[in-house]
Amino acid sequence: MLTHLAIRNIVLIEALDLEFRRGLGVLTGETGAGKSILLDALGLVLGNRADSGLVRAGEPKASVTATFEFANLPPAIAEALDDADIEIEPGEPLIVRRQLKADGGSKAFVNDQPVGVALLREFANALVELHGQHDDRGLVNPRGHRTLLDRYAGADSAAVSKAWRTWQDARARLEAAEAEIEQARADQDLLLAHLAELTALEPQAGEEARLDATRADMRKGERLAGDLEDLRQVWDGSDSPLAAMRVAARKLDRIGEEHPLLAEALASLDRAVIEAGEAEAKLQAAAEALVHDPAALDAAESRLFDLRALARKHDCQVDDLPETMRSMRAKLDAIEAGDAEIDALEEAAKEAAVAYRNAAEKLHADRLAAAERLDAAVAHELVPLKLDAARFRTQVELLDEDRWGAHGMDAVEFLIATNPGADFAPLGKIASGGELSRFILALKVALAEQGGAATVIFDEIDRGVGGAVASAIGERLARLASDGQLLAVTHSPQVAARGGTHYLIAKSSEGTVTRTSVGLLDAEGRQEEIARMLSGAEVTPEARAQADRLLEGV
Structure with a gap:
């Protein structure tokens, strides 16, 4: 408070x-x-x-x-x-x-x-x-009438709200699945064509890098072919430097024991022969790796071109093409399995709709019963408030299905008729200021x-x-x-x-300055203020006596 x-x-x-x-x-x-x-x-x-x-x-x-x-x-x-x-x-x-x-x-x-x-x-x-007097919120605003009636009824509106969300979620899943399958079916022929194209090429993960490296090596081989051939001729044959070194090593081996320096020379020559042999092997391997095969180069370049063209077509990287194939196969599989999935989702949506309708219909019945009780309770309060000719009605109206929601299937509004034979109308539209306040008090x-x-x-x-x-x-x-x-x-x-407490609001002026003050009245102050309210500008003894009677009467 x-x-x-x-x-x-x-x-x-x-x-x-x-x-x-x-x-x-x-x-x-x-x-x-x-x-x-x-x-x-x-x-x-x-x-x-x-x-x-x-x-x-x-x-x-x-x-x-x-x-x-x-x-x-x-x-x-x-x-x-x-x-x-x-x-x-x-x-x-x-x-x-x-x-x-x-x-x-x-x-x-x-x-x-x-x-x-x-x-x-x-x-x-x-x-x-x-x-x-002119309040357009609170009890006057029909947007809150449904909630007030539900509280009065002690109704389980939360169950209806939960059932509504469940139903809407089920409908959303069904609609999404239907849209996805419909789109997939519309694209089915195109999917089949694309998948056939990819299957024919059968792209592999990491293939682009491997083809690119192979193509680069073959292009280098084409450029280095003459130099490699010259080197090959240097190392090949019986009169090559390596053959001569081997002949020298064999001769030196026969006389190496004759002098320590000869043994050292033999060791050095052996190392040179070994290093030269390794160099020969590496040159041979390089020649084989850099071999220039025009047909193989053309094939590598052609496949690389095809892979990159497909990647551009499907807006992905070359290495992603295998995954693109799997995705297309999954979509085609989904089309085949789609009918069963749709059937299951339709059944779930129907069950959710039935559950919502049952909960909303129970809430509707609770609201109707509570409306009768509320109408009787308000009518009981109208007579003492000098509104005995007026009538109050809690209108519970079933809505069209497209207007159902988490609140249920009803629109609720408090209506009044202020005169006999008059039509009922919204609370805030036909009552005067005083009448409206008393209606609100009766409702409260x-x-x-x-x-x-x-x-x-x-x-x-x-x-x-x-x-x-x-x-x-x-x-x-x-x-x-x-x-x-x-x-x-x-x-x-x-x-x-x-x-229980009484506050007096007063205005005072000092020269050109005007102030409003509020004070809490004691018992004597309350008597004087109520007497003023009874008599007007001049407070009489009779007014004070009447004020005492009012205060004693409560």
């Missing part, structure tokens, strides 16, 4: 700190004293549009800070804070602050962490529920056990009524506030007398 509100430099409010309690709090004051300023200030921390005109004249900026405390943080707020990476320890208050500059622009903070205004709007409805009483915002505010719900009707309004406001927090801006002494 709202425990503290600090306002700085908002219109006529220079500095204001208010403490709030549980139960029913009433705010009273003369017309024009500034009650709307309080609501505008609170609206800022709830994410309303930042209007620089709210900044007090002559001040560079304004701010509003609202503190809320909860036994358990409402799920909607907890989820929003978690998404924004803002941590609040159990028992820690939620402090929302909004700064507004006179030259435009604003900043928002939650527990001193900067946030976007969108976050404030996201959990505003869980913090404060405001019902005013009927829905009292279904929860809602932490703080509920009624702005001049008693406008245009008095006497017994005002007393009935006050009694119902007090009942609603018995286990929560409700604030009522009122001009009715009967409503004001019901308040």
Whole structure:
């Protein structure tokens, strides 16, 4: 609930700190004293549009800070804070602050962490529920009627939402598979042609590098053929240098023992023969590797050209062609197996559709039953609120299948008829301001056990009524506030007398400076304010006595 509100430099409010309690709090004051300023200030921390005109004249900026405390943080707020990476320890208050500059622009903070205004709007409805003369949100907005009815019914709308997601996922998988197979069938002839072309060539992984190296070697062989032939002739034959060295080595071997130097010469010559033999072998191997075969070179170049052409055709690397072949075969296999897969997916989608329909039909029945109970409960509240000629109806309308969703198959809207014989119409379209507020109060009483915002505010719900009707309004406001927090801006002494706390809004002027202040009244102050509300400008003893009777009557 709202425990503290600090306002700085908002219109006529220079500095204001208010403490709030549980139960029913009433705010009273003369017309024009500034009650709307309080609501505008609170609206800022709830994410309303930042209007620089709210900044007090002559001040560079304004701010509003609202503190809320909860036994358990409402799920909607907890989820929003978690998404924004803002941590609040159990028992820690939620402090929302909004700064507004006179030259435009604003900043928002939650527990001193900067946030976007969108976050404030996201959990505003869980913090404060405001019902005013021209309010188009809350109970007036039909977008929330279905949720309110489901809460009242205690219906398992989550099961319908889960069944809807399951059905939609199954449909999406079926549609994706059908589209894939349809596309594959359309491409089947082309796939077969491409696969035949690839199969005929039968590309191998790493083949491009090997062909490129072979082609390069053969081109080198063509260029080096003359030099290699000259070298071959140098080493071949009985009169080659290597043959002469071998002859010398044999002769030296016979006389090597005759002198140590001859033995050393033989060892050196043997090493030279071995090195020369190795060189001869390597030259032979190089000649074989660099052999120039025009037909083989042409074949290598032709295959390399074909492989690269296919790679360009399929927009891939040459080494990826084997994988491209496998992918094409898999697509062709999928076409053959596609019918069985489609049958299985169709069956899954049908089962999901049946499960959703069953859950949605049960929810529909629960809503119809709850609508009757809610209509009776609201009708019971209308007579004391001087709306005995009016009728209330919860309309539960089956939607066409193309409008079904996670919410089920119904549209729900609260309708009223204010006069006998009149047609039912949306809640916010045919009721006057006072009637609308009383309808909302009747609904709130009927829905009292279904929860809602932490703080509920009624702005001049008693406008245009008095006497017994005002007393009935006050009694119902007090009942609603018995286990929560409700604030009522009122001009009715009967409503004001019901308040557990009473705040007086007053405006004062000093020269050209005008200020609005708000004070918490004690028992004597409450008597005087209620007496003023009863008598007008001059408070009479009779008015004070009547005020005492009102206060004693509650």
